[in-house]
Amino acid sequence: MPPTESKESITDAFDKLKKGRESFVPSFSPREVGYVMSVSAGIVRVSGLQAAGYKELLKFPKDLFGIAYNLDETEIGVILLGEDSLLNVGDEVERTGRVLDIPVGEALIGRVVDPLGKPLDDKGHIGFSKRLPIQRPAPAIMDRAEVTVPLQTGLKIVDAMIPIGRGQRELILGDRQTGKTAIAIDTILNQHDKNVICVYCAISQRSSSVAKVIAQLHEKGAMHYTLVVVAEGNSSPGLKYIAPYAATSIAEYFMERGQDVLIVYDDLTHHARAYRELSLLLRRPPGREAFPGDIFYIHSKLLERATHLSEELGGGSLTALPIIETEAQNISDYIPTNLISINDGQLFLSPKLFEMGVLPAIDIGKSVSRVGGKAQLPVFRSITGTLKLAYSQFEELESFARFGTRLDDDTRKKIIHGQRIREGLKQAEFHPMSVPEQILILLALTSGLFDSIPLQRMLESEQALLMSAKELPRALVGRLYSDKKLNEADRQSILEIAAEVLSSFKEEFEPKKDIR
Template identity: 65%
Template sequence: MNSRFDSFDSAFNVVFDAINQQCEAVTPPLKIREVGRIISVATGIAKVSGLPSIGFEELLIFPNGVYGIAFNVDADEIGVVLLGEYWHLRAGDEVQRTGRVMDVAVGEGLLGRVIDPLGRPLDSKGALVSSQRLPIERPVVPIMNRAPVSEPLQTGLKVIDSMIPIGRGQRELIMGDRQTGKTAIAIDTILNQKDQNVLCVYCAIGQRAASVAKTVSILAEKGALAYTVIVVTEGNDPPGLAYIAPYAATSIAEHFMEIGRDVLIVYDDLTQHARSYRELSLLLRRPPGREAFPGDIFYIHSRLLERATQLRDEDGGGSLTALPIIEIEAQNMSAYIPTNLISITDGQIYLSPSLFELGVLPAVDVGKSVSRVGGKAQRGTYRAVAGDLKLAYAQFEELEAFARFGARLDDDTRKVIAHGQRIRACLKQLECSPVAVPEQIVILLALTAGLFDPVSIEQMNAAEFAVQQAVAKIPLAVRTRFETADRLSDEDRQVILDLAHQTLESFLSKAPSSVGQS
């Protein structure tokens, strides 16, 4: 009897094991997952309950594929910054963890594309081609892996390249009142990187759609879109997207830097970035400080701009040059956010509304602008030509202000003022017309040698253009030494001056006789 029951039990166990194996093959093993619920939704933020194991800045997913970043991790609720259209979200909706932080697609497939900070294409050119993603927040390069800034980043703007030089790996702030040409300087710099082996990333933060479309059109028309990535958030986008935009753009740029490329990134502009962060912080009930900005407003910009650097050759030798743009009000350079950024960056280019109104374009106020890298970021030949230009221009501006009082001037003072007027005329430049280095060297050498002084102010544009056209007549060997030599030899200098003098002879007859060489 017992043997019969034993055989029955063994048969039952065999069948039971077979059924279990079939069930496991069909049904995957159960996984535990955390699910939260929305408590409330406001403009660009949400309060969420649950999710006890959530990490700071972890990415969350809401209904209909809306993402959010965990900003406030409190004991009883989580403050989440929303990164998409949140109007359909309701209290009680389910929230899930992703187990990762916010990241963005990087790689060569992004060149020539217009995307948002989430990596979604905005240009109707199809899906992005990318096999790698990087977190938008990354540790900065250690100081021991950085090299001194020594290679110039030519902007193509004579006033900047000669007196406020920018080096590869530098952070140069562009600041000025509204509508003074800040974006135009950044766009001209991008246009000038054509054939310079420099990739560009343009980050538009909270810009009007018309402004972004104009920028994209200019870059496409001039052939610059092929080496540029454009990251866009518009004014009606959620503030969370405007907040993460510069970090996402920097990760895209860092990928190229880490593979040994030189990269230029433009943040247009960080005023909107600071305002979006202030909006989010106030909605999340973080304590406000000066001008209602949160206490870490300095930190969000410093950790962003510290990512710009020049890497050592042992670490790839790439560079990331940052041109942050900031809008000031009523020429107040000492406001809260401008002073923060001035202290973070390696110099600033200040655009003056009064110069803009007088038609001095680009409206760079040389007296209030500075580059803390200076001549170290200039080629030797260029530095030798432009070395005394800033001093001569500063003397002219001081004497010009004095001459407005109607004082009688001696001949030497009149010559200094006349020479300064020619400097100002030469430094004027049309938008989207960068000037190459050889042309700048020839113009500046002729200018500092006083060859333009006998030319009337009315003829300066034509005279300068004639000198630019004459650069093609300079022997190729001399033009090559512009890029390679440490200084101009006396023979090369004489060749340039003779050519410039011959070119300007036709402009001398109508010049006023009182103007002489400085």
């Protein structure tokens, strides 16, 4: 054989070997496996996974998962997402190479799921269209738009004096059993036929409390546009920790499709306590009230995801109503002050008002909305401008009247007017009101039409006035929802209807005797 032919054959053989090597696909996939060193309440310590990344999802036996949280030299501290009683020392742990995500999609509407996306309502399998990481960066400043559209809660006191806009974060705080959840549920119920998707996230709540909320949502027909994410009180602290992030990722799926979304976190006090428990078990240094130093960060990165997206990104919005619990009305505690500084306002519920039967028990003096005023319907601004001032003056003067102080006629009139305002702002639970109904009552209050009606007949007269809201002309109702203030002709039309209805409830009485 000539030398050139031998050389060519050797080259061809090398080319074939090279192509074969490049096209070779191994029939096995490499696994990086570690072992469980110790198991405690919600925390697992693992060794042997040297290449594991921060917050990587790790797989345990019996279909359990965990999040790699502490990356030490010789071991990894893992937050377990499930029952620690199912694991034993020496069990294998496997890397997944991905972070924790949750399935999202339209099929979730009307369902009850856990923070991992597993159904809890016995309605069968959920068909998901996509998966999103539970920890996602908040939209950039340039991707956001102004909050300009109101989110009507259906509560007179909120929509009139502490309005909320779509894309806002409004904190609800107060002592135990003061009606915090009721305000959030009323807001969800009021989104019927308003093209708003609602997400209710229950964190460490009693099973009976969650079941009661779900039953109310079903009874009022709200589950057609609502989904519920539940981490019950007996769930692992890891599930309680990830619950609000998972719920937010589900909500963001709809927001990024151009829809308006409302999310309720009930409540972040339990979320903070779950994270404190995990941090102490992971041997992270405790700070104020034993909370870790990054407790502010975990809440801020959650609530910063609530926003109104720009038109280029679809114009969707995510409105957040986080709930927290105070102790003895102390809003200067560590967690309340953190969350007040993160949010765009707060609704403070007073146990004193609750005991007096003033429901919802919102303390107007300690409640504020830093954004919603710009998104409030102009008709509310044109009517309720003096309402908050008149009510604040009444609260100051009321204390003098209780001590039998001699009052002049002008002061007595202010107290009588304030008493009617307080009665008029009361509202039954789970009965949100439409804009025309609210405008009828609020305009009658600010105009003093209720001042000559005895307090014991206020509820009766208000119900009669609500019935007359159905008689308002359709064109007038349309203007109430417009971007223009209430004109004088419409104001007079509404006042005439209100005066005619309330005339039958007026009685002659001595104002001085009516002061309480």
